[in-house]
Amino acid sequence: MRRLLVALLTISFALVLTGGLSWFAVRNYRAAAPLAEENLRGLALTLAGAMESLAARDTSLTSLNSLVSPEVAYSALITGQGKILFHTNADLTGSVVGDARHLPVVREGTMREGRVRLGTGETVYEFQAPFHFAGEVSVLRLALHTWRAEAVMRRARQGQMVIFSLLAVGWLMGGGIVLLLHRQAVQQRLADRQHELARLGEVGAVLAHEVRNPLAGIKGYGQLLVERFPAGREHDFAGLIVSEAVRLEGLVDDILLYTRGAPENLATVNLAAVALPILTLLAPQAEELGARISCDLPDDLAVCGQEEGLRRVLLNLLTNALQASPENGVVTLAARRAGKWVELTVADQGGGIPAEMRAELFLPFRTSKARGSGLGLAICKKIIDGGGGSIRAEAAPGGGALLRVVLPAA
Amino acid sequence: MRTALPTIIFLLTLALVAPVPAGAAWWGGGDAQRDLDLESGYDANTVITASGLVTAMVIDEAKPQARFEMATGEEVWVVILGPRKYWTENGVALKVGDRVTVRGSKAQGKDGVVYLLAQCLTDESSGAEVALRNESGRPYWAGNGAGNRLGRNGSRSGPLRQQSPGRVGGGRMGR
Numbered sequence: 001m002r003r004l005l006v007a008l009l010t011i012s013f014a015l016v017l018t019g020g021l022s023w024f025a026v027r028n029y030r031a032a033a034p035l036a037e038e039n040l041r042g043l044a045l046t047l048a049g050a051m052e053s054l055a056a057r058d059t060s061l062t063s064l065n066s067l068v069s070p071e072v073a074y075s076a077l078i079t080g081q082g083k084i085l086f087h088t089n090a091d092l093t094g095s096v097v098g099d100a101r102h103l104p105v106v107r108e109g110t111m112r113e114g115r116v117r118l119g120t121g122e123t124v125y126e127f128q129a130p131f132h133f134a135g136e137v138s139v140l141r142l143a144l145h146t147w148r149a150e151a152v153m154r155r156a157r158q159g160q161m162v163i164f165s166l167l168a169v170g171w172l173m174g175g176g177i178v179l180l181l182h183r184q185a186v187q188q189r190l191a192d193r194q195h196e197l198a199r200l201g202e203v204g205a206v207l208a209h210e211v212r213n214p215l216a217g218i219k220g221y222g223q224l225l226v227e228r229f230p231a232g233r234e235h236d237f238a239g240l241i242v243s244e245a246v247r248l249e250g251l252v253d254d255i256l257l258y259t260r261g262a263p264e265n266l267a268t269v270n271l272a273a274v275a276l277p278i279l280t281l282l283a284p285q286a287e288e289l290g291a292r293i294s295c296d297l298p299d300d301l302a303v304c305g306q307e308e309g310l311r312r313v314l315l316n317l318l319t320n321a322l323q324a325s326p327e328n329g330v331v332t333l334a335a336r337r338a339g340k341w342v343e344l345t346v347a348d349q350g351g352g353i354p355a356e357m358r359a360e361l362f363l364p365f366r367t368s369k370a371r372g373s374g375l376g377l378a379i380c381k382k383i384i385d386g387g388g389g390s391i392r393a394e395a396a397p398g399g400g401a402l403l404r405v406v407l408p409a410a
Numbered sequence: 411m412r413t414a415l416p417t418i419i420f421l422l423t424l425a426l427v428a429p430v431p432a433g434a435a436w437w438g439g440g441d442a443q444r445d446l447d448l449e450s451g452y453d454a455n456t457v458i459t460a461s462g463l464v465t466a467m468v469i470d471e472a473k474p475q476a477r478f479e480m481a482t483g484e485e486v487w488v489v490i491l492g493p494r495k496y497w498t499e500n501g502v503a504l505k506v507g508d509r510v511t512v513r514g515s516k517a518q519g520k521d522g523v524v525y526l527l528a529q530c531l532t533d534e535s536s537g538a539e540v541a542l543r544n545e546s547g548r549p550y551w552a553g554n555g556a557g558n559r560l561g562r563n564g565s566r567s568g569p570l571r572q573q574s575p576g577r578v579g580g581g582r583m584g585r
Binding site: 070073074088091092120122143147 | 447451457516519520527
């Protein structure tokens, strides 16, 4: 819960930061365009004022050529009739202007501005304003290069791009770090698991040497007592000693099996050949429990695995299913080929496995049985994982539990 | 965590370095004058005559137009001479240090460089003169029988008139 809260807070912070920086970048860029326009307008107004002053003093207009600015693409003075009185390209002075863009300025007596694309392909800022010359109102047309004035826009755009790039890289990096941390956590869990298994292995070894041998002695003496005592109370007690010793032996065997390394020498194993003896073995138990085992195994279905391990898995799953079955219940064992895999299912008609228990079902020492060791399914999972397969618990379609095992096909 | 450290360092480096090439790409540094029509663009409004010294000749495979850099006082302009092949076959031998006078249409690219789309050029050092466009700015390499206009005396055909916008061909006015 705490981790989820931290994750939510981190994501919220990252989203707010992204939103804030994006807003700042976009706002900064949008503010730059009017600024550039103002720069150009200011320059145009300054030049227009200077030109009007010069024209007032020099009616030949030749002095206008002295107003040189690298920002000016060209300038022209046009009469209301379209005649060019002055042009920075002297060859055009005296000719008639080829467009009518000056007419609205003449009509309305107000300045106009906008962007115009020249024949060179360059887009310039065009400023047109009424120009009082020789007692008449003409139009001064100024075309200005925009590169210098638009430097502020370029900087804003660059800043915007840098912010967006950093945000993108930040998110990518964040995602990468989360992925790495997740992988690290998984690896840590695996390492812990290995460590746990190693410790279990040590415990197993101790059990093998320190418990198994005395246990064999207890069982042997118990069996001797069973034989010596006539039927009666003492005989029954001796029988209990033997049965409990046998159960403890089974537990020790299970622990040793669970702590053993991954199976080697995988071979082709015929599923039906392994399953049929087990079905025969379990038939009396099924009859005793009032249940029945239904088998649907193709004869030629083979998997890649270890025969002894597969036998153990089937025995465990079928025993569990029988124990969970109600009176007259049917346990179904089925298998089918699915591409490169063989899917084996064991379903019962019992009470099923609660969803919250399914995640822990295959962990060692987790059991709902009063006398179970909790190692059966853990051993099954270990054997199946070792063979490159998988096992999971589901709800059977007709109610009850369904254990689905997937193994590599031979 | 030790195994993740190099990856985190790599990502951090990427975060710091990535915006630089991204910025260059955004600005199109490789072709900053792409807004200009250097092949056939021309505008009579911006025609000027300028003199200066040749500071560099650029006739290489990377650029479709022959060009040279001309120092005009404090500024350096790029003079566009036309298609590389046309200039190689019809141009004059310019070299660095030559004083030239160029008449042409001036334009500023998105890279901030001033380009002069040459109409005619005179190499003051050798006296050679070459016309690359007619008076209206139509390039001679565009054909229509204009042919080569090389020679010492480039002809002029009287005062220019402004052309109507959208006219097909060489020189154009603002649109």
